[in-house]
Amino acid sequence: MEFKYWEFGKSMIKPVLSFSFLLIPIGLSSFQKLGIEAEIIVTVIRSFIQLLILGFVLQFIIFNNHTNSTTSNYLIMALSYTIMVSVAGYTSGRRARGIPRSVYIAGASILAGTSSTMLFLVLIKVLPFTPRYMIPCMGMMVAGSMRVTGVTMKNLREEMKMQTNLVETALALGATRRQAAAAQVRRSVVLAVSRRLDFIKTMGVVVIPGAVTGILLAGGSPFEAIQLQLVVVSFTLGATTLSSVISTYLCMPFLFTKAYQLQTKVFSSEY
Known part of the structure; x- marks a missing residue:
């Protein structure tokens, strides 16, 4: 063209x-x-x-005609995905600066959550594995995971800071790090993901989603728009939830010492 x-x-x-x-x-x-x-x-x-x-x-x-080869398509998608995850990890990690290596944790969480979701989409052949389809999907997944991961990490640190005594008591009674912080982890993930869930709940009643709007404005069929939006809902929600949960696991080594004690310097930070 x-x-x-x-x-x-x-x-x-x-x-x-x-x-x-x-x-x-x-x-x-x-x-x-x-x-x-x-x-x-x-x-x-x-x-x-x-x-x-x-x-x-x-x-x-x-x-561009040069992108018709399979090798070129793979390289383009890989480069695009790498840039997206890198920028998203940095942006999301900055939101949780009180946690050591937050940028790397956020990047790894986003990478794990979105890549596993994309792999599933490719295996069941919901969308063609070409730049035209995959790059926009990558963008939506990475963007959603970026927002949720940063909020999860920030909330987890704040919850742990506010309830230090409860966590330390659980550790003193022999609980593992994950067991001691179970309630804080649960609240952090729920608070982060709930915004996405509320958005999905109002689809078709209050909200006309972006994919539907775009296809309709382009002159497409309403039913085609709805079908695509349903696919978008499933993979974005899946990617964001996975990234959110994974980030809590990756945060644990930096919130506790090897002796199963809280890292005091993490919670005494001004951030």
């Missing part, structure tokens, strides 16, 4: 004009002295540039 830059430039006029609406929240922020005007502007500019780059990259990947 030939890419026409002039037509693309004309098509970008409306999206750019739509940003003018943001003058209202920027003005309100200034009037209320919230101090987030600069952050709004930087965020919008950053998202615009990132999405623009993504559009050109996907245009090249999907429609």
Whole structure:
């Protein structure tokens, strides 16, 4: 498919004009002295540039004739996935900075949760294993896992910090690290995943999901849109839940000493 830059430039006029609406929240922020005007502007500019780059990259990947070979497809998907997981691990880990090596824990959790989900999707052949289908799916899984993993790790540290006495009592009575922190782990995972569950519960009633909206705006069939959305729901929920639970297991060695005592310095941090 030939890419026409002039037509693309004309098509970008409306999206750019739509940003003018943001003058209202920027003005309100200034009037209320919230101090987030600069952050709004930087965020919008950053998202615009990132999405623009993504559009050109996907245009090249999907429609370039050089990507027809199987080897090229695999390399493109592997590179895309590596970049996604690396950035997501760093972003998610920063949310839980009080935990040692949080970036690596988050990255490993996201990698484990999303890769196992993708492997299952490939084995049952729900979607074709090509960049056109897998790269968007990777993005949705990694993004969901990134949000949930960071919240889980942060919540786990805060729960352990607030209930230090209960955990230490359980350890003194002979409980393992996992047994002593079972209640805190459970609450951390539930709180992190519950947002995703609430979103799914309201689908079709309050929320029209992004996949459905995109297909409908593109002129696709509503039933095709619903079928795709059901697939998206299953693999994103699976990946996020797996990543969340795995992150709690990977955090344990850094929250306790080898002598089954709490790492005091982890919970005395200001983060």
